[in-house]
Amino acid sequence: MNTATRPAMNRRLSVAPMMDWTTRDFRYLARLISKHTLLYTEMVTAQAVIFGNREDLIGFDEAEHPVAQQLGGSDPKQLAEATRICADFGYDEVNLNVGCPSDRVQSGQFGACLMADPDKVAECVAAMQAVVNIPVTVKSRIGIDDQDEYEFLHRFVEKVRAAGCTSFTIHARKAILSGLSPKENREIPPLIYQRAYDIKRDFPDIEVIINGGIRDFHQVREHLGEVDGVMIGREAYQNPYFLIDADRIVFDDLYPQPSRHDIAEAFMPYLVKRFAEGHHPKHALRHILNLFQAVPGARAFRRHLSENMHRSDTTPQILMDALALVPRSSSTEEVLS
Structure with a gap:
C-alpha cells in the first residue's frame, strides 16, 4: 500500500x-x-x-x-x-x-x-x-x-x-x-x-x-x-x-457493520498466512478469544480455543471449529445503538 x-x-x-x-x-x-x-x-x-x-x-x-x-x-x-x-x-x-x-x-x-x-x-x-x-x-x-x-x-x-x-x-x-x-x-x-x-x-x-x-x-x-x-x-x-x-x-462512516462471525471468517486468511510463515496459531488466536464476549456461544468458543490452541499440532482450522460452536444470530448484536 x-x-x-x-x-x-x-x-x-x-x-x-x-x-x-x-x-x-x-x-x-x-x-x-x-x-x-x-x-x-x-x-x-x-x-x-x-x-x-x-x-x-x-x-x-x-x-x-x-x-x-x-x-x-x-x-x-x-x-x-x-x-x-x-x-x-x-x-x-x-x-x-x-x-x-x-x-x-x-x-x-x-x-x-x-x-x-x-x-x-x-x-x-x-x-x-x-x-x-x-x-x-x-x-x-x-x-x-x-x-x-x-x-x-x-x-x-x-x-x-x-x-x-x-x-x-x-x-x-x-x-x-x-x-x-x-x-x-x-x-x-x-x-x-x-x-x-x-x-x-x-x-x-x-x-x-x-x-x-x-x-x-x-x-x-x-x-x-x-x-x-x-x-x-x-x-x-x-x-x-x-x-x-x-x-x-466517531467517524460518521455508515457502511454496513460486519458481524462477529464475519470478523472471525475474515481473520482466517491472515491466520493461515501467518501459519505458513512459521508462526504458531496460538500467538494470533489469543487475541480473538473475547470476540464473542457476552453473546450466546461465547463460553464454548473461548473454551475450545483455550483447550486446543497451545497444542503443538494445532492448525488454523481450530478457529473454524470454535466458530461452529457459536450461533450465527448471536454475532449480530450491537454494542451501542
Missing part, C-alpha cells in the same frame, strides 16, 4: 499502545472491526529497533494502516535513528512514551520519569522530527509522584510544544514511580480528566487526546466535547467488538 492509497489518519479515536496486547496480530483483528480507528503498537525501545530483529519487532501488515509505532528511550540520537527506521518501514506516526511507570523503563531513564525533564523530552522530539516527515507525538501522564499539580503538566506541555510537538496524548492519571506496579498505576491513582481539558483550553493550537478509564461510546462522546480525540485502552482489547461502533459514531 503506497502512501497515496492509505486511509487518512485521524486521532479522534485510537487504541492505546499496550505491552503484550497490541501486537500485529491484535492490530490486524482490530482493523477488521474498525476501518478508521488509529492503532498503536506496543512500545519498543529505540535501541531494540536499531540493533534488534526489525521484522519481528516492528513488522506489520499493510492492512493495519493507519498505524503508529510507539518508541521508548531518552537518547535523542538513538530516538532519531529509530524514528527514521520506523518511517522507512511505513508507519504513519511515531509516538514517544513519556508515561510508562515500570521499573524496567525507569532503569533505562525513559517513560514517565522523563516528565521531570521536559527539556530532555523537547530535545528528543526535536531530534526525531528532524529526520522524518511523519508526525512525532508524545504520550504522557498528568504528573509523577508528588509533582502532580497542573502547573507541572502545563510546563511540560509548553516546553515540548516549543520543540515542535503538536499532538499530546494525556493519560489522565499521575504515575507513582515507586511502590505501585504498572497494573496498579493503571487503576489506583485517580483519574482527573479536567487536567487534559485545561491543557486544551490553555493550548488551543495543539491536539489533545485523552486516555484512561474510558469504556463506552457515551464517555467517548462526552470527552470529544472537550478535547480532540479519545484513546481507548483495555476495553478495546478485552472486548474487541466494542470497536464496531467506532466508525459510525
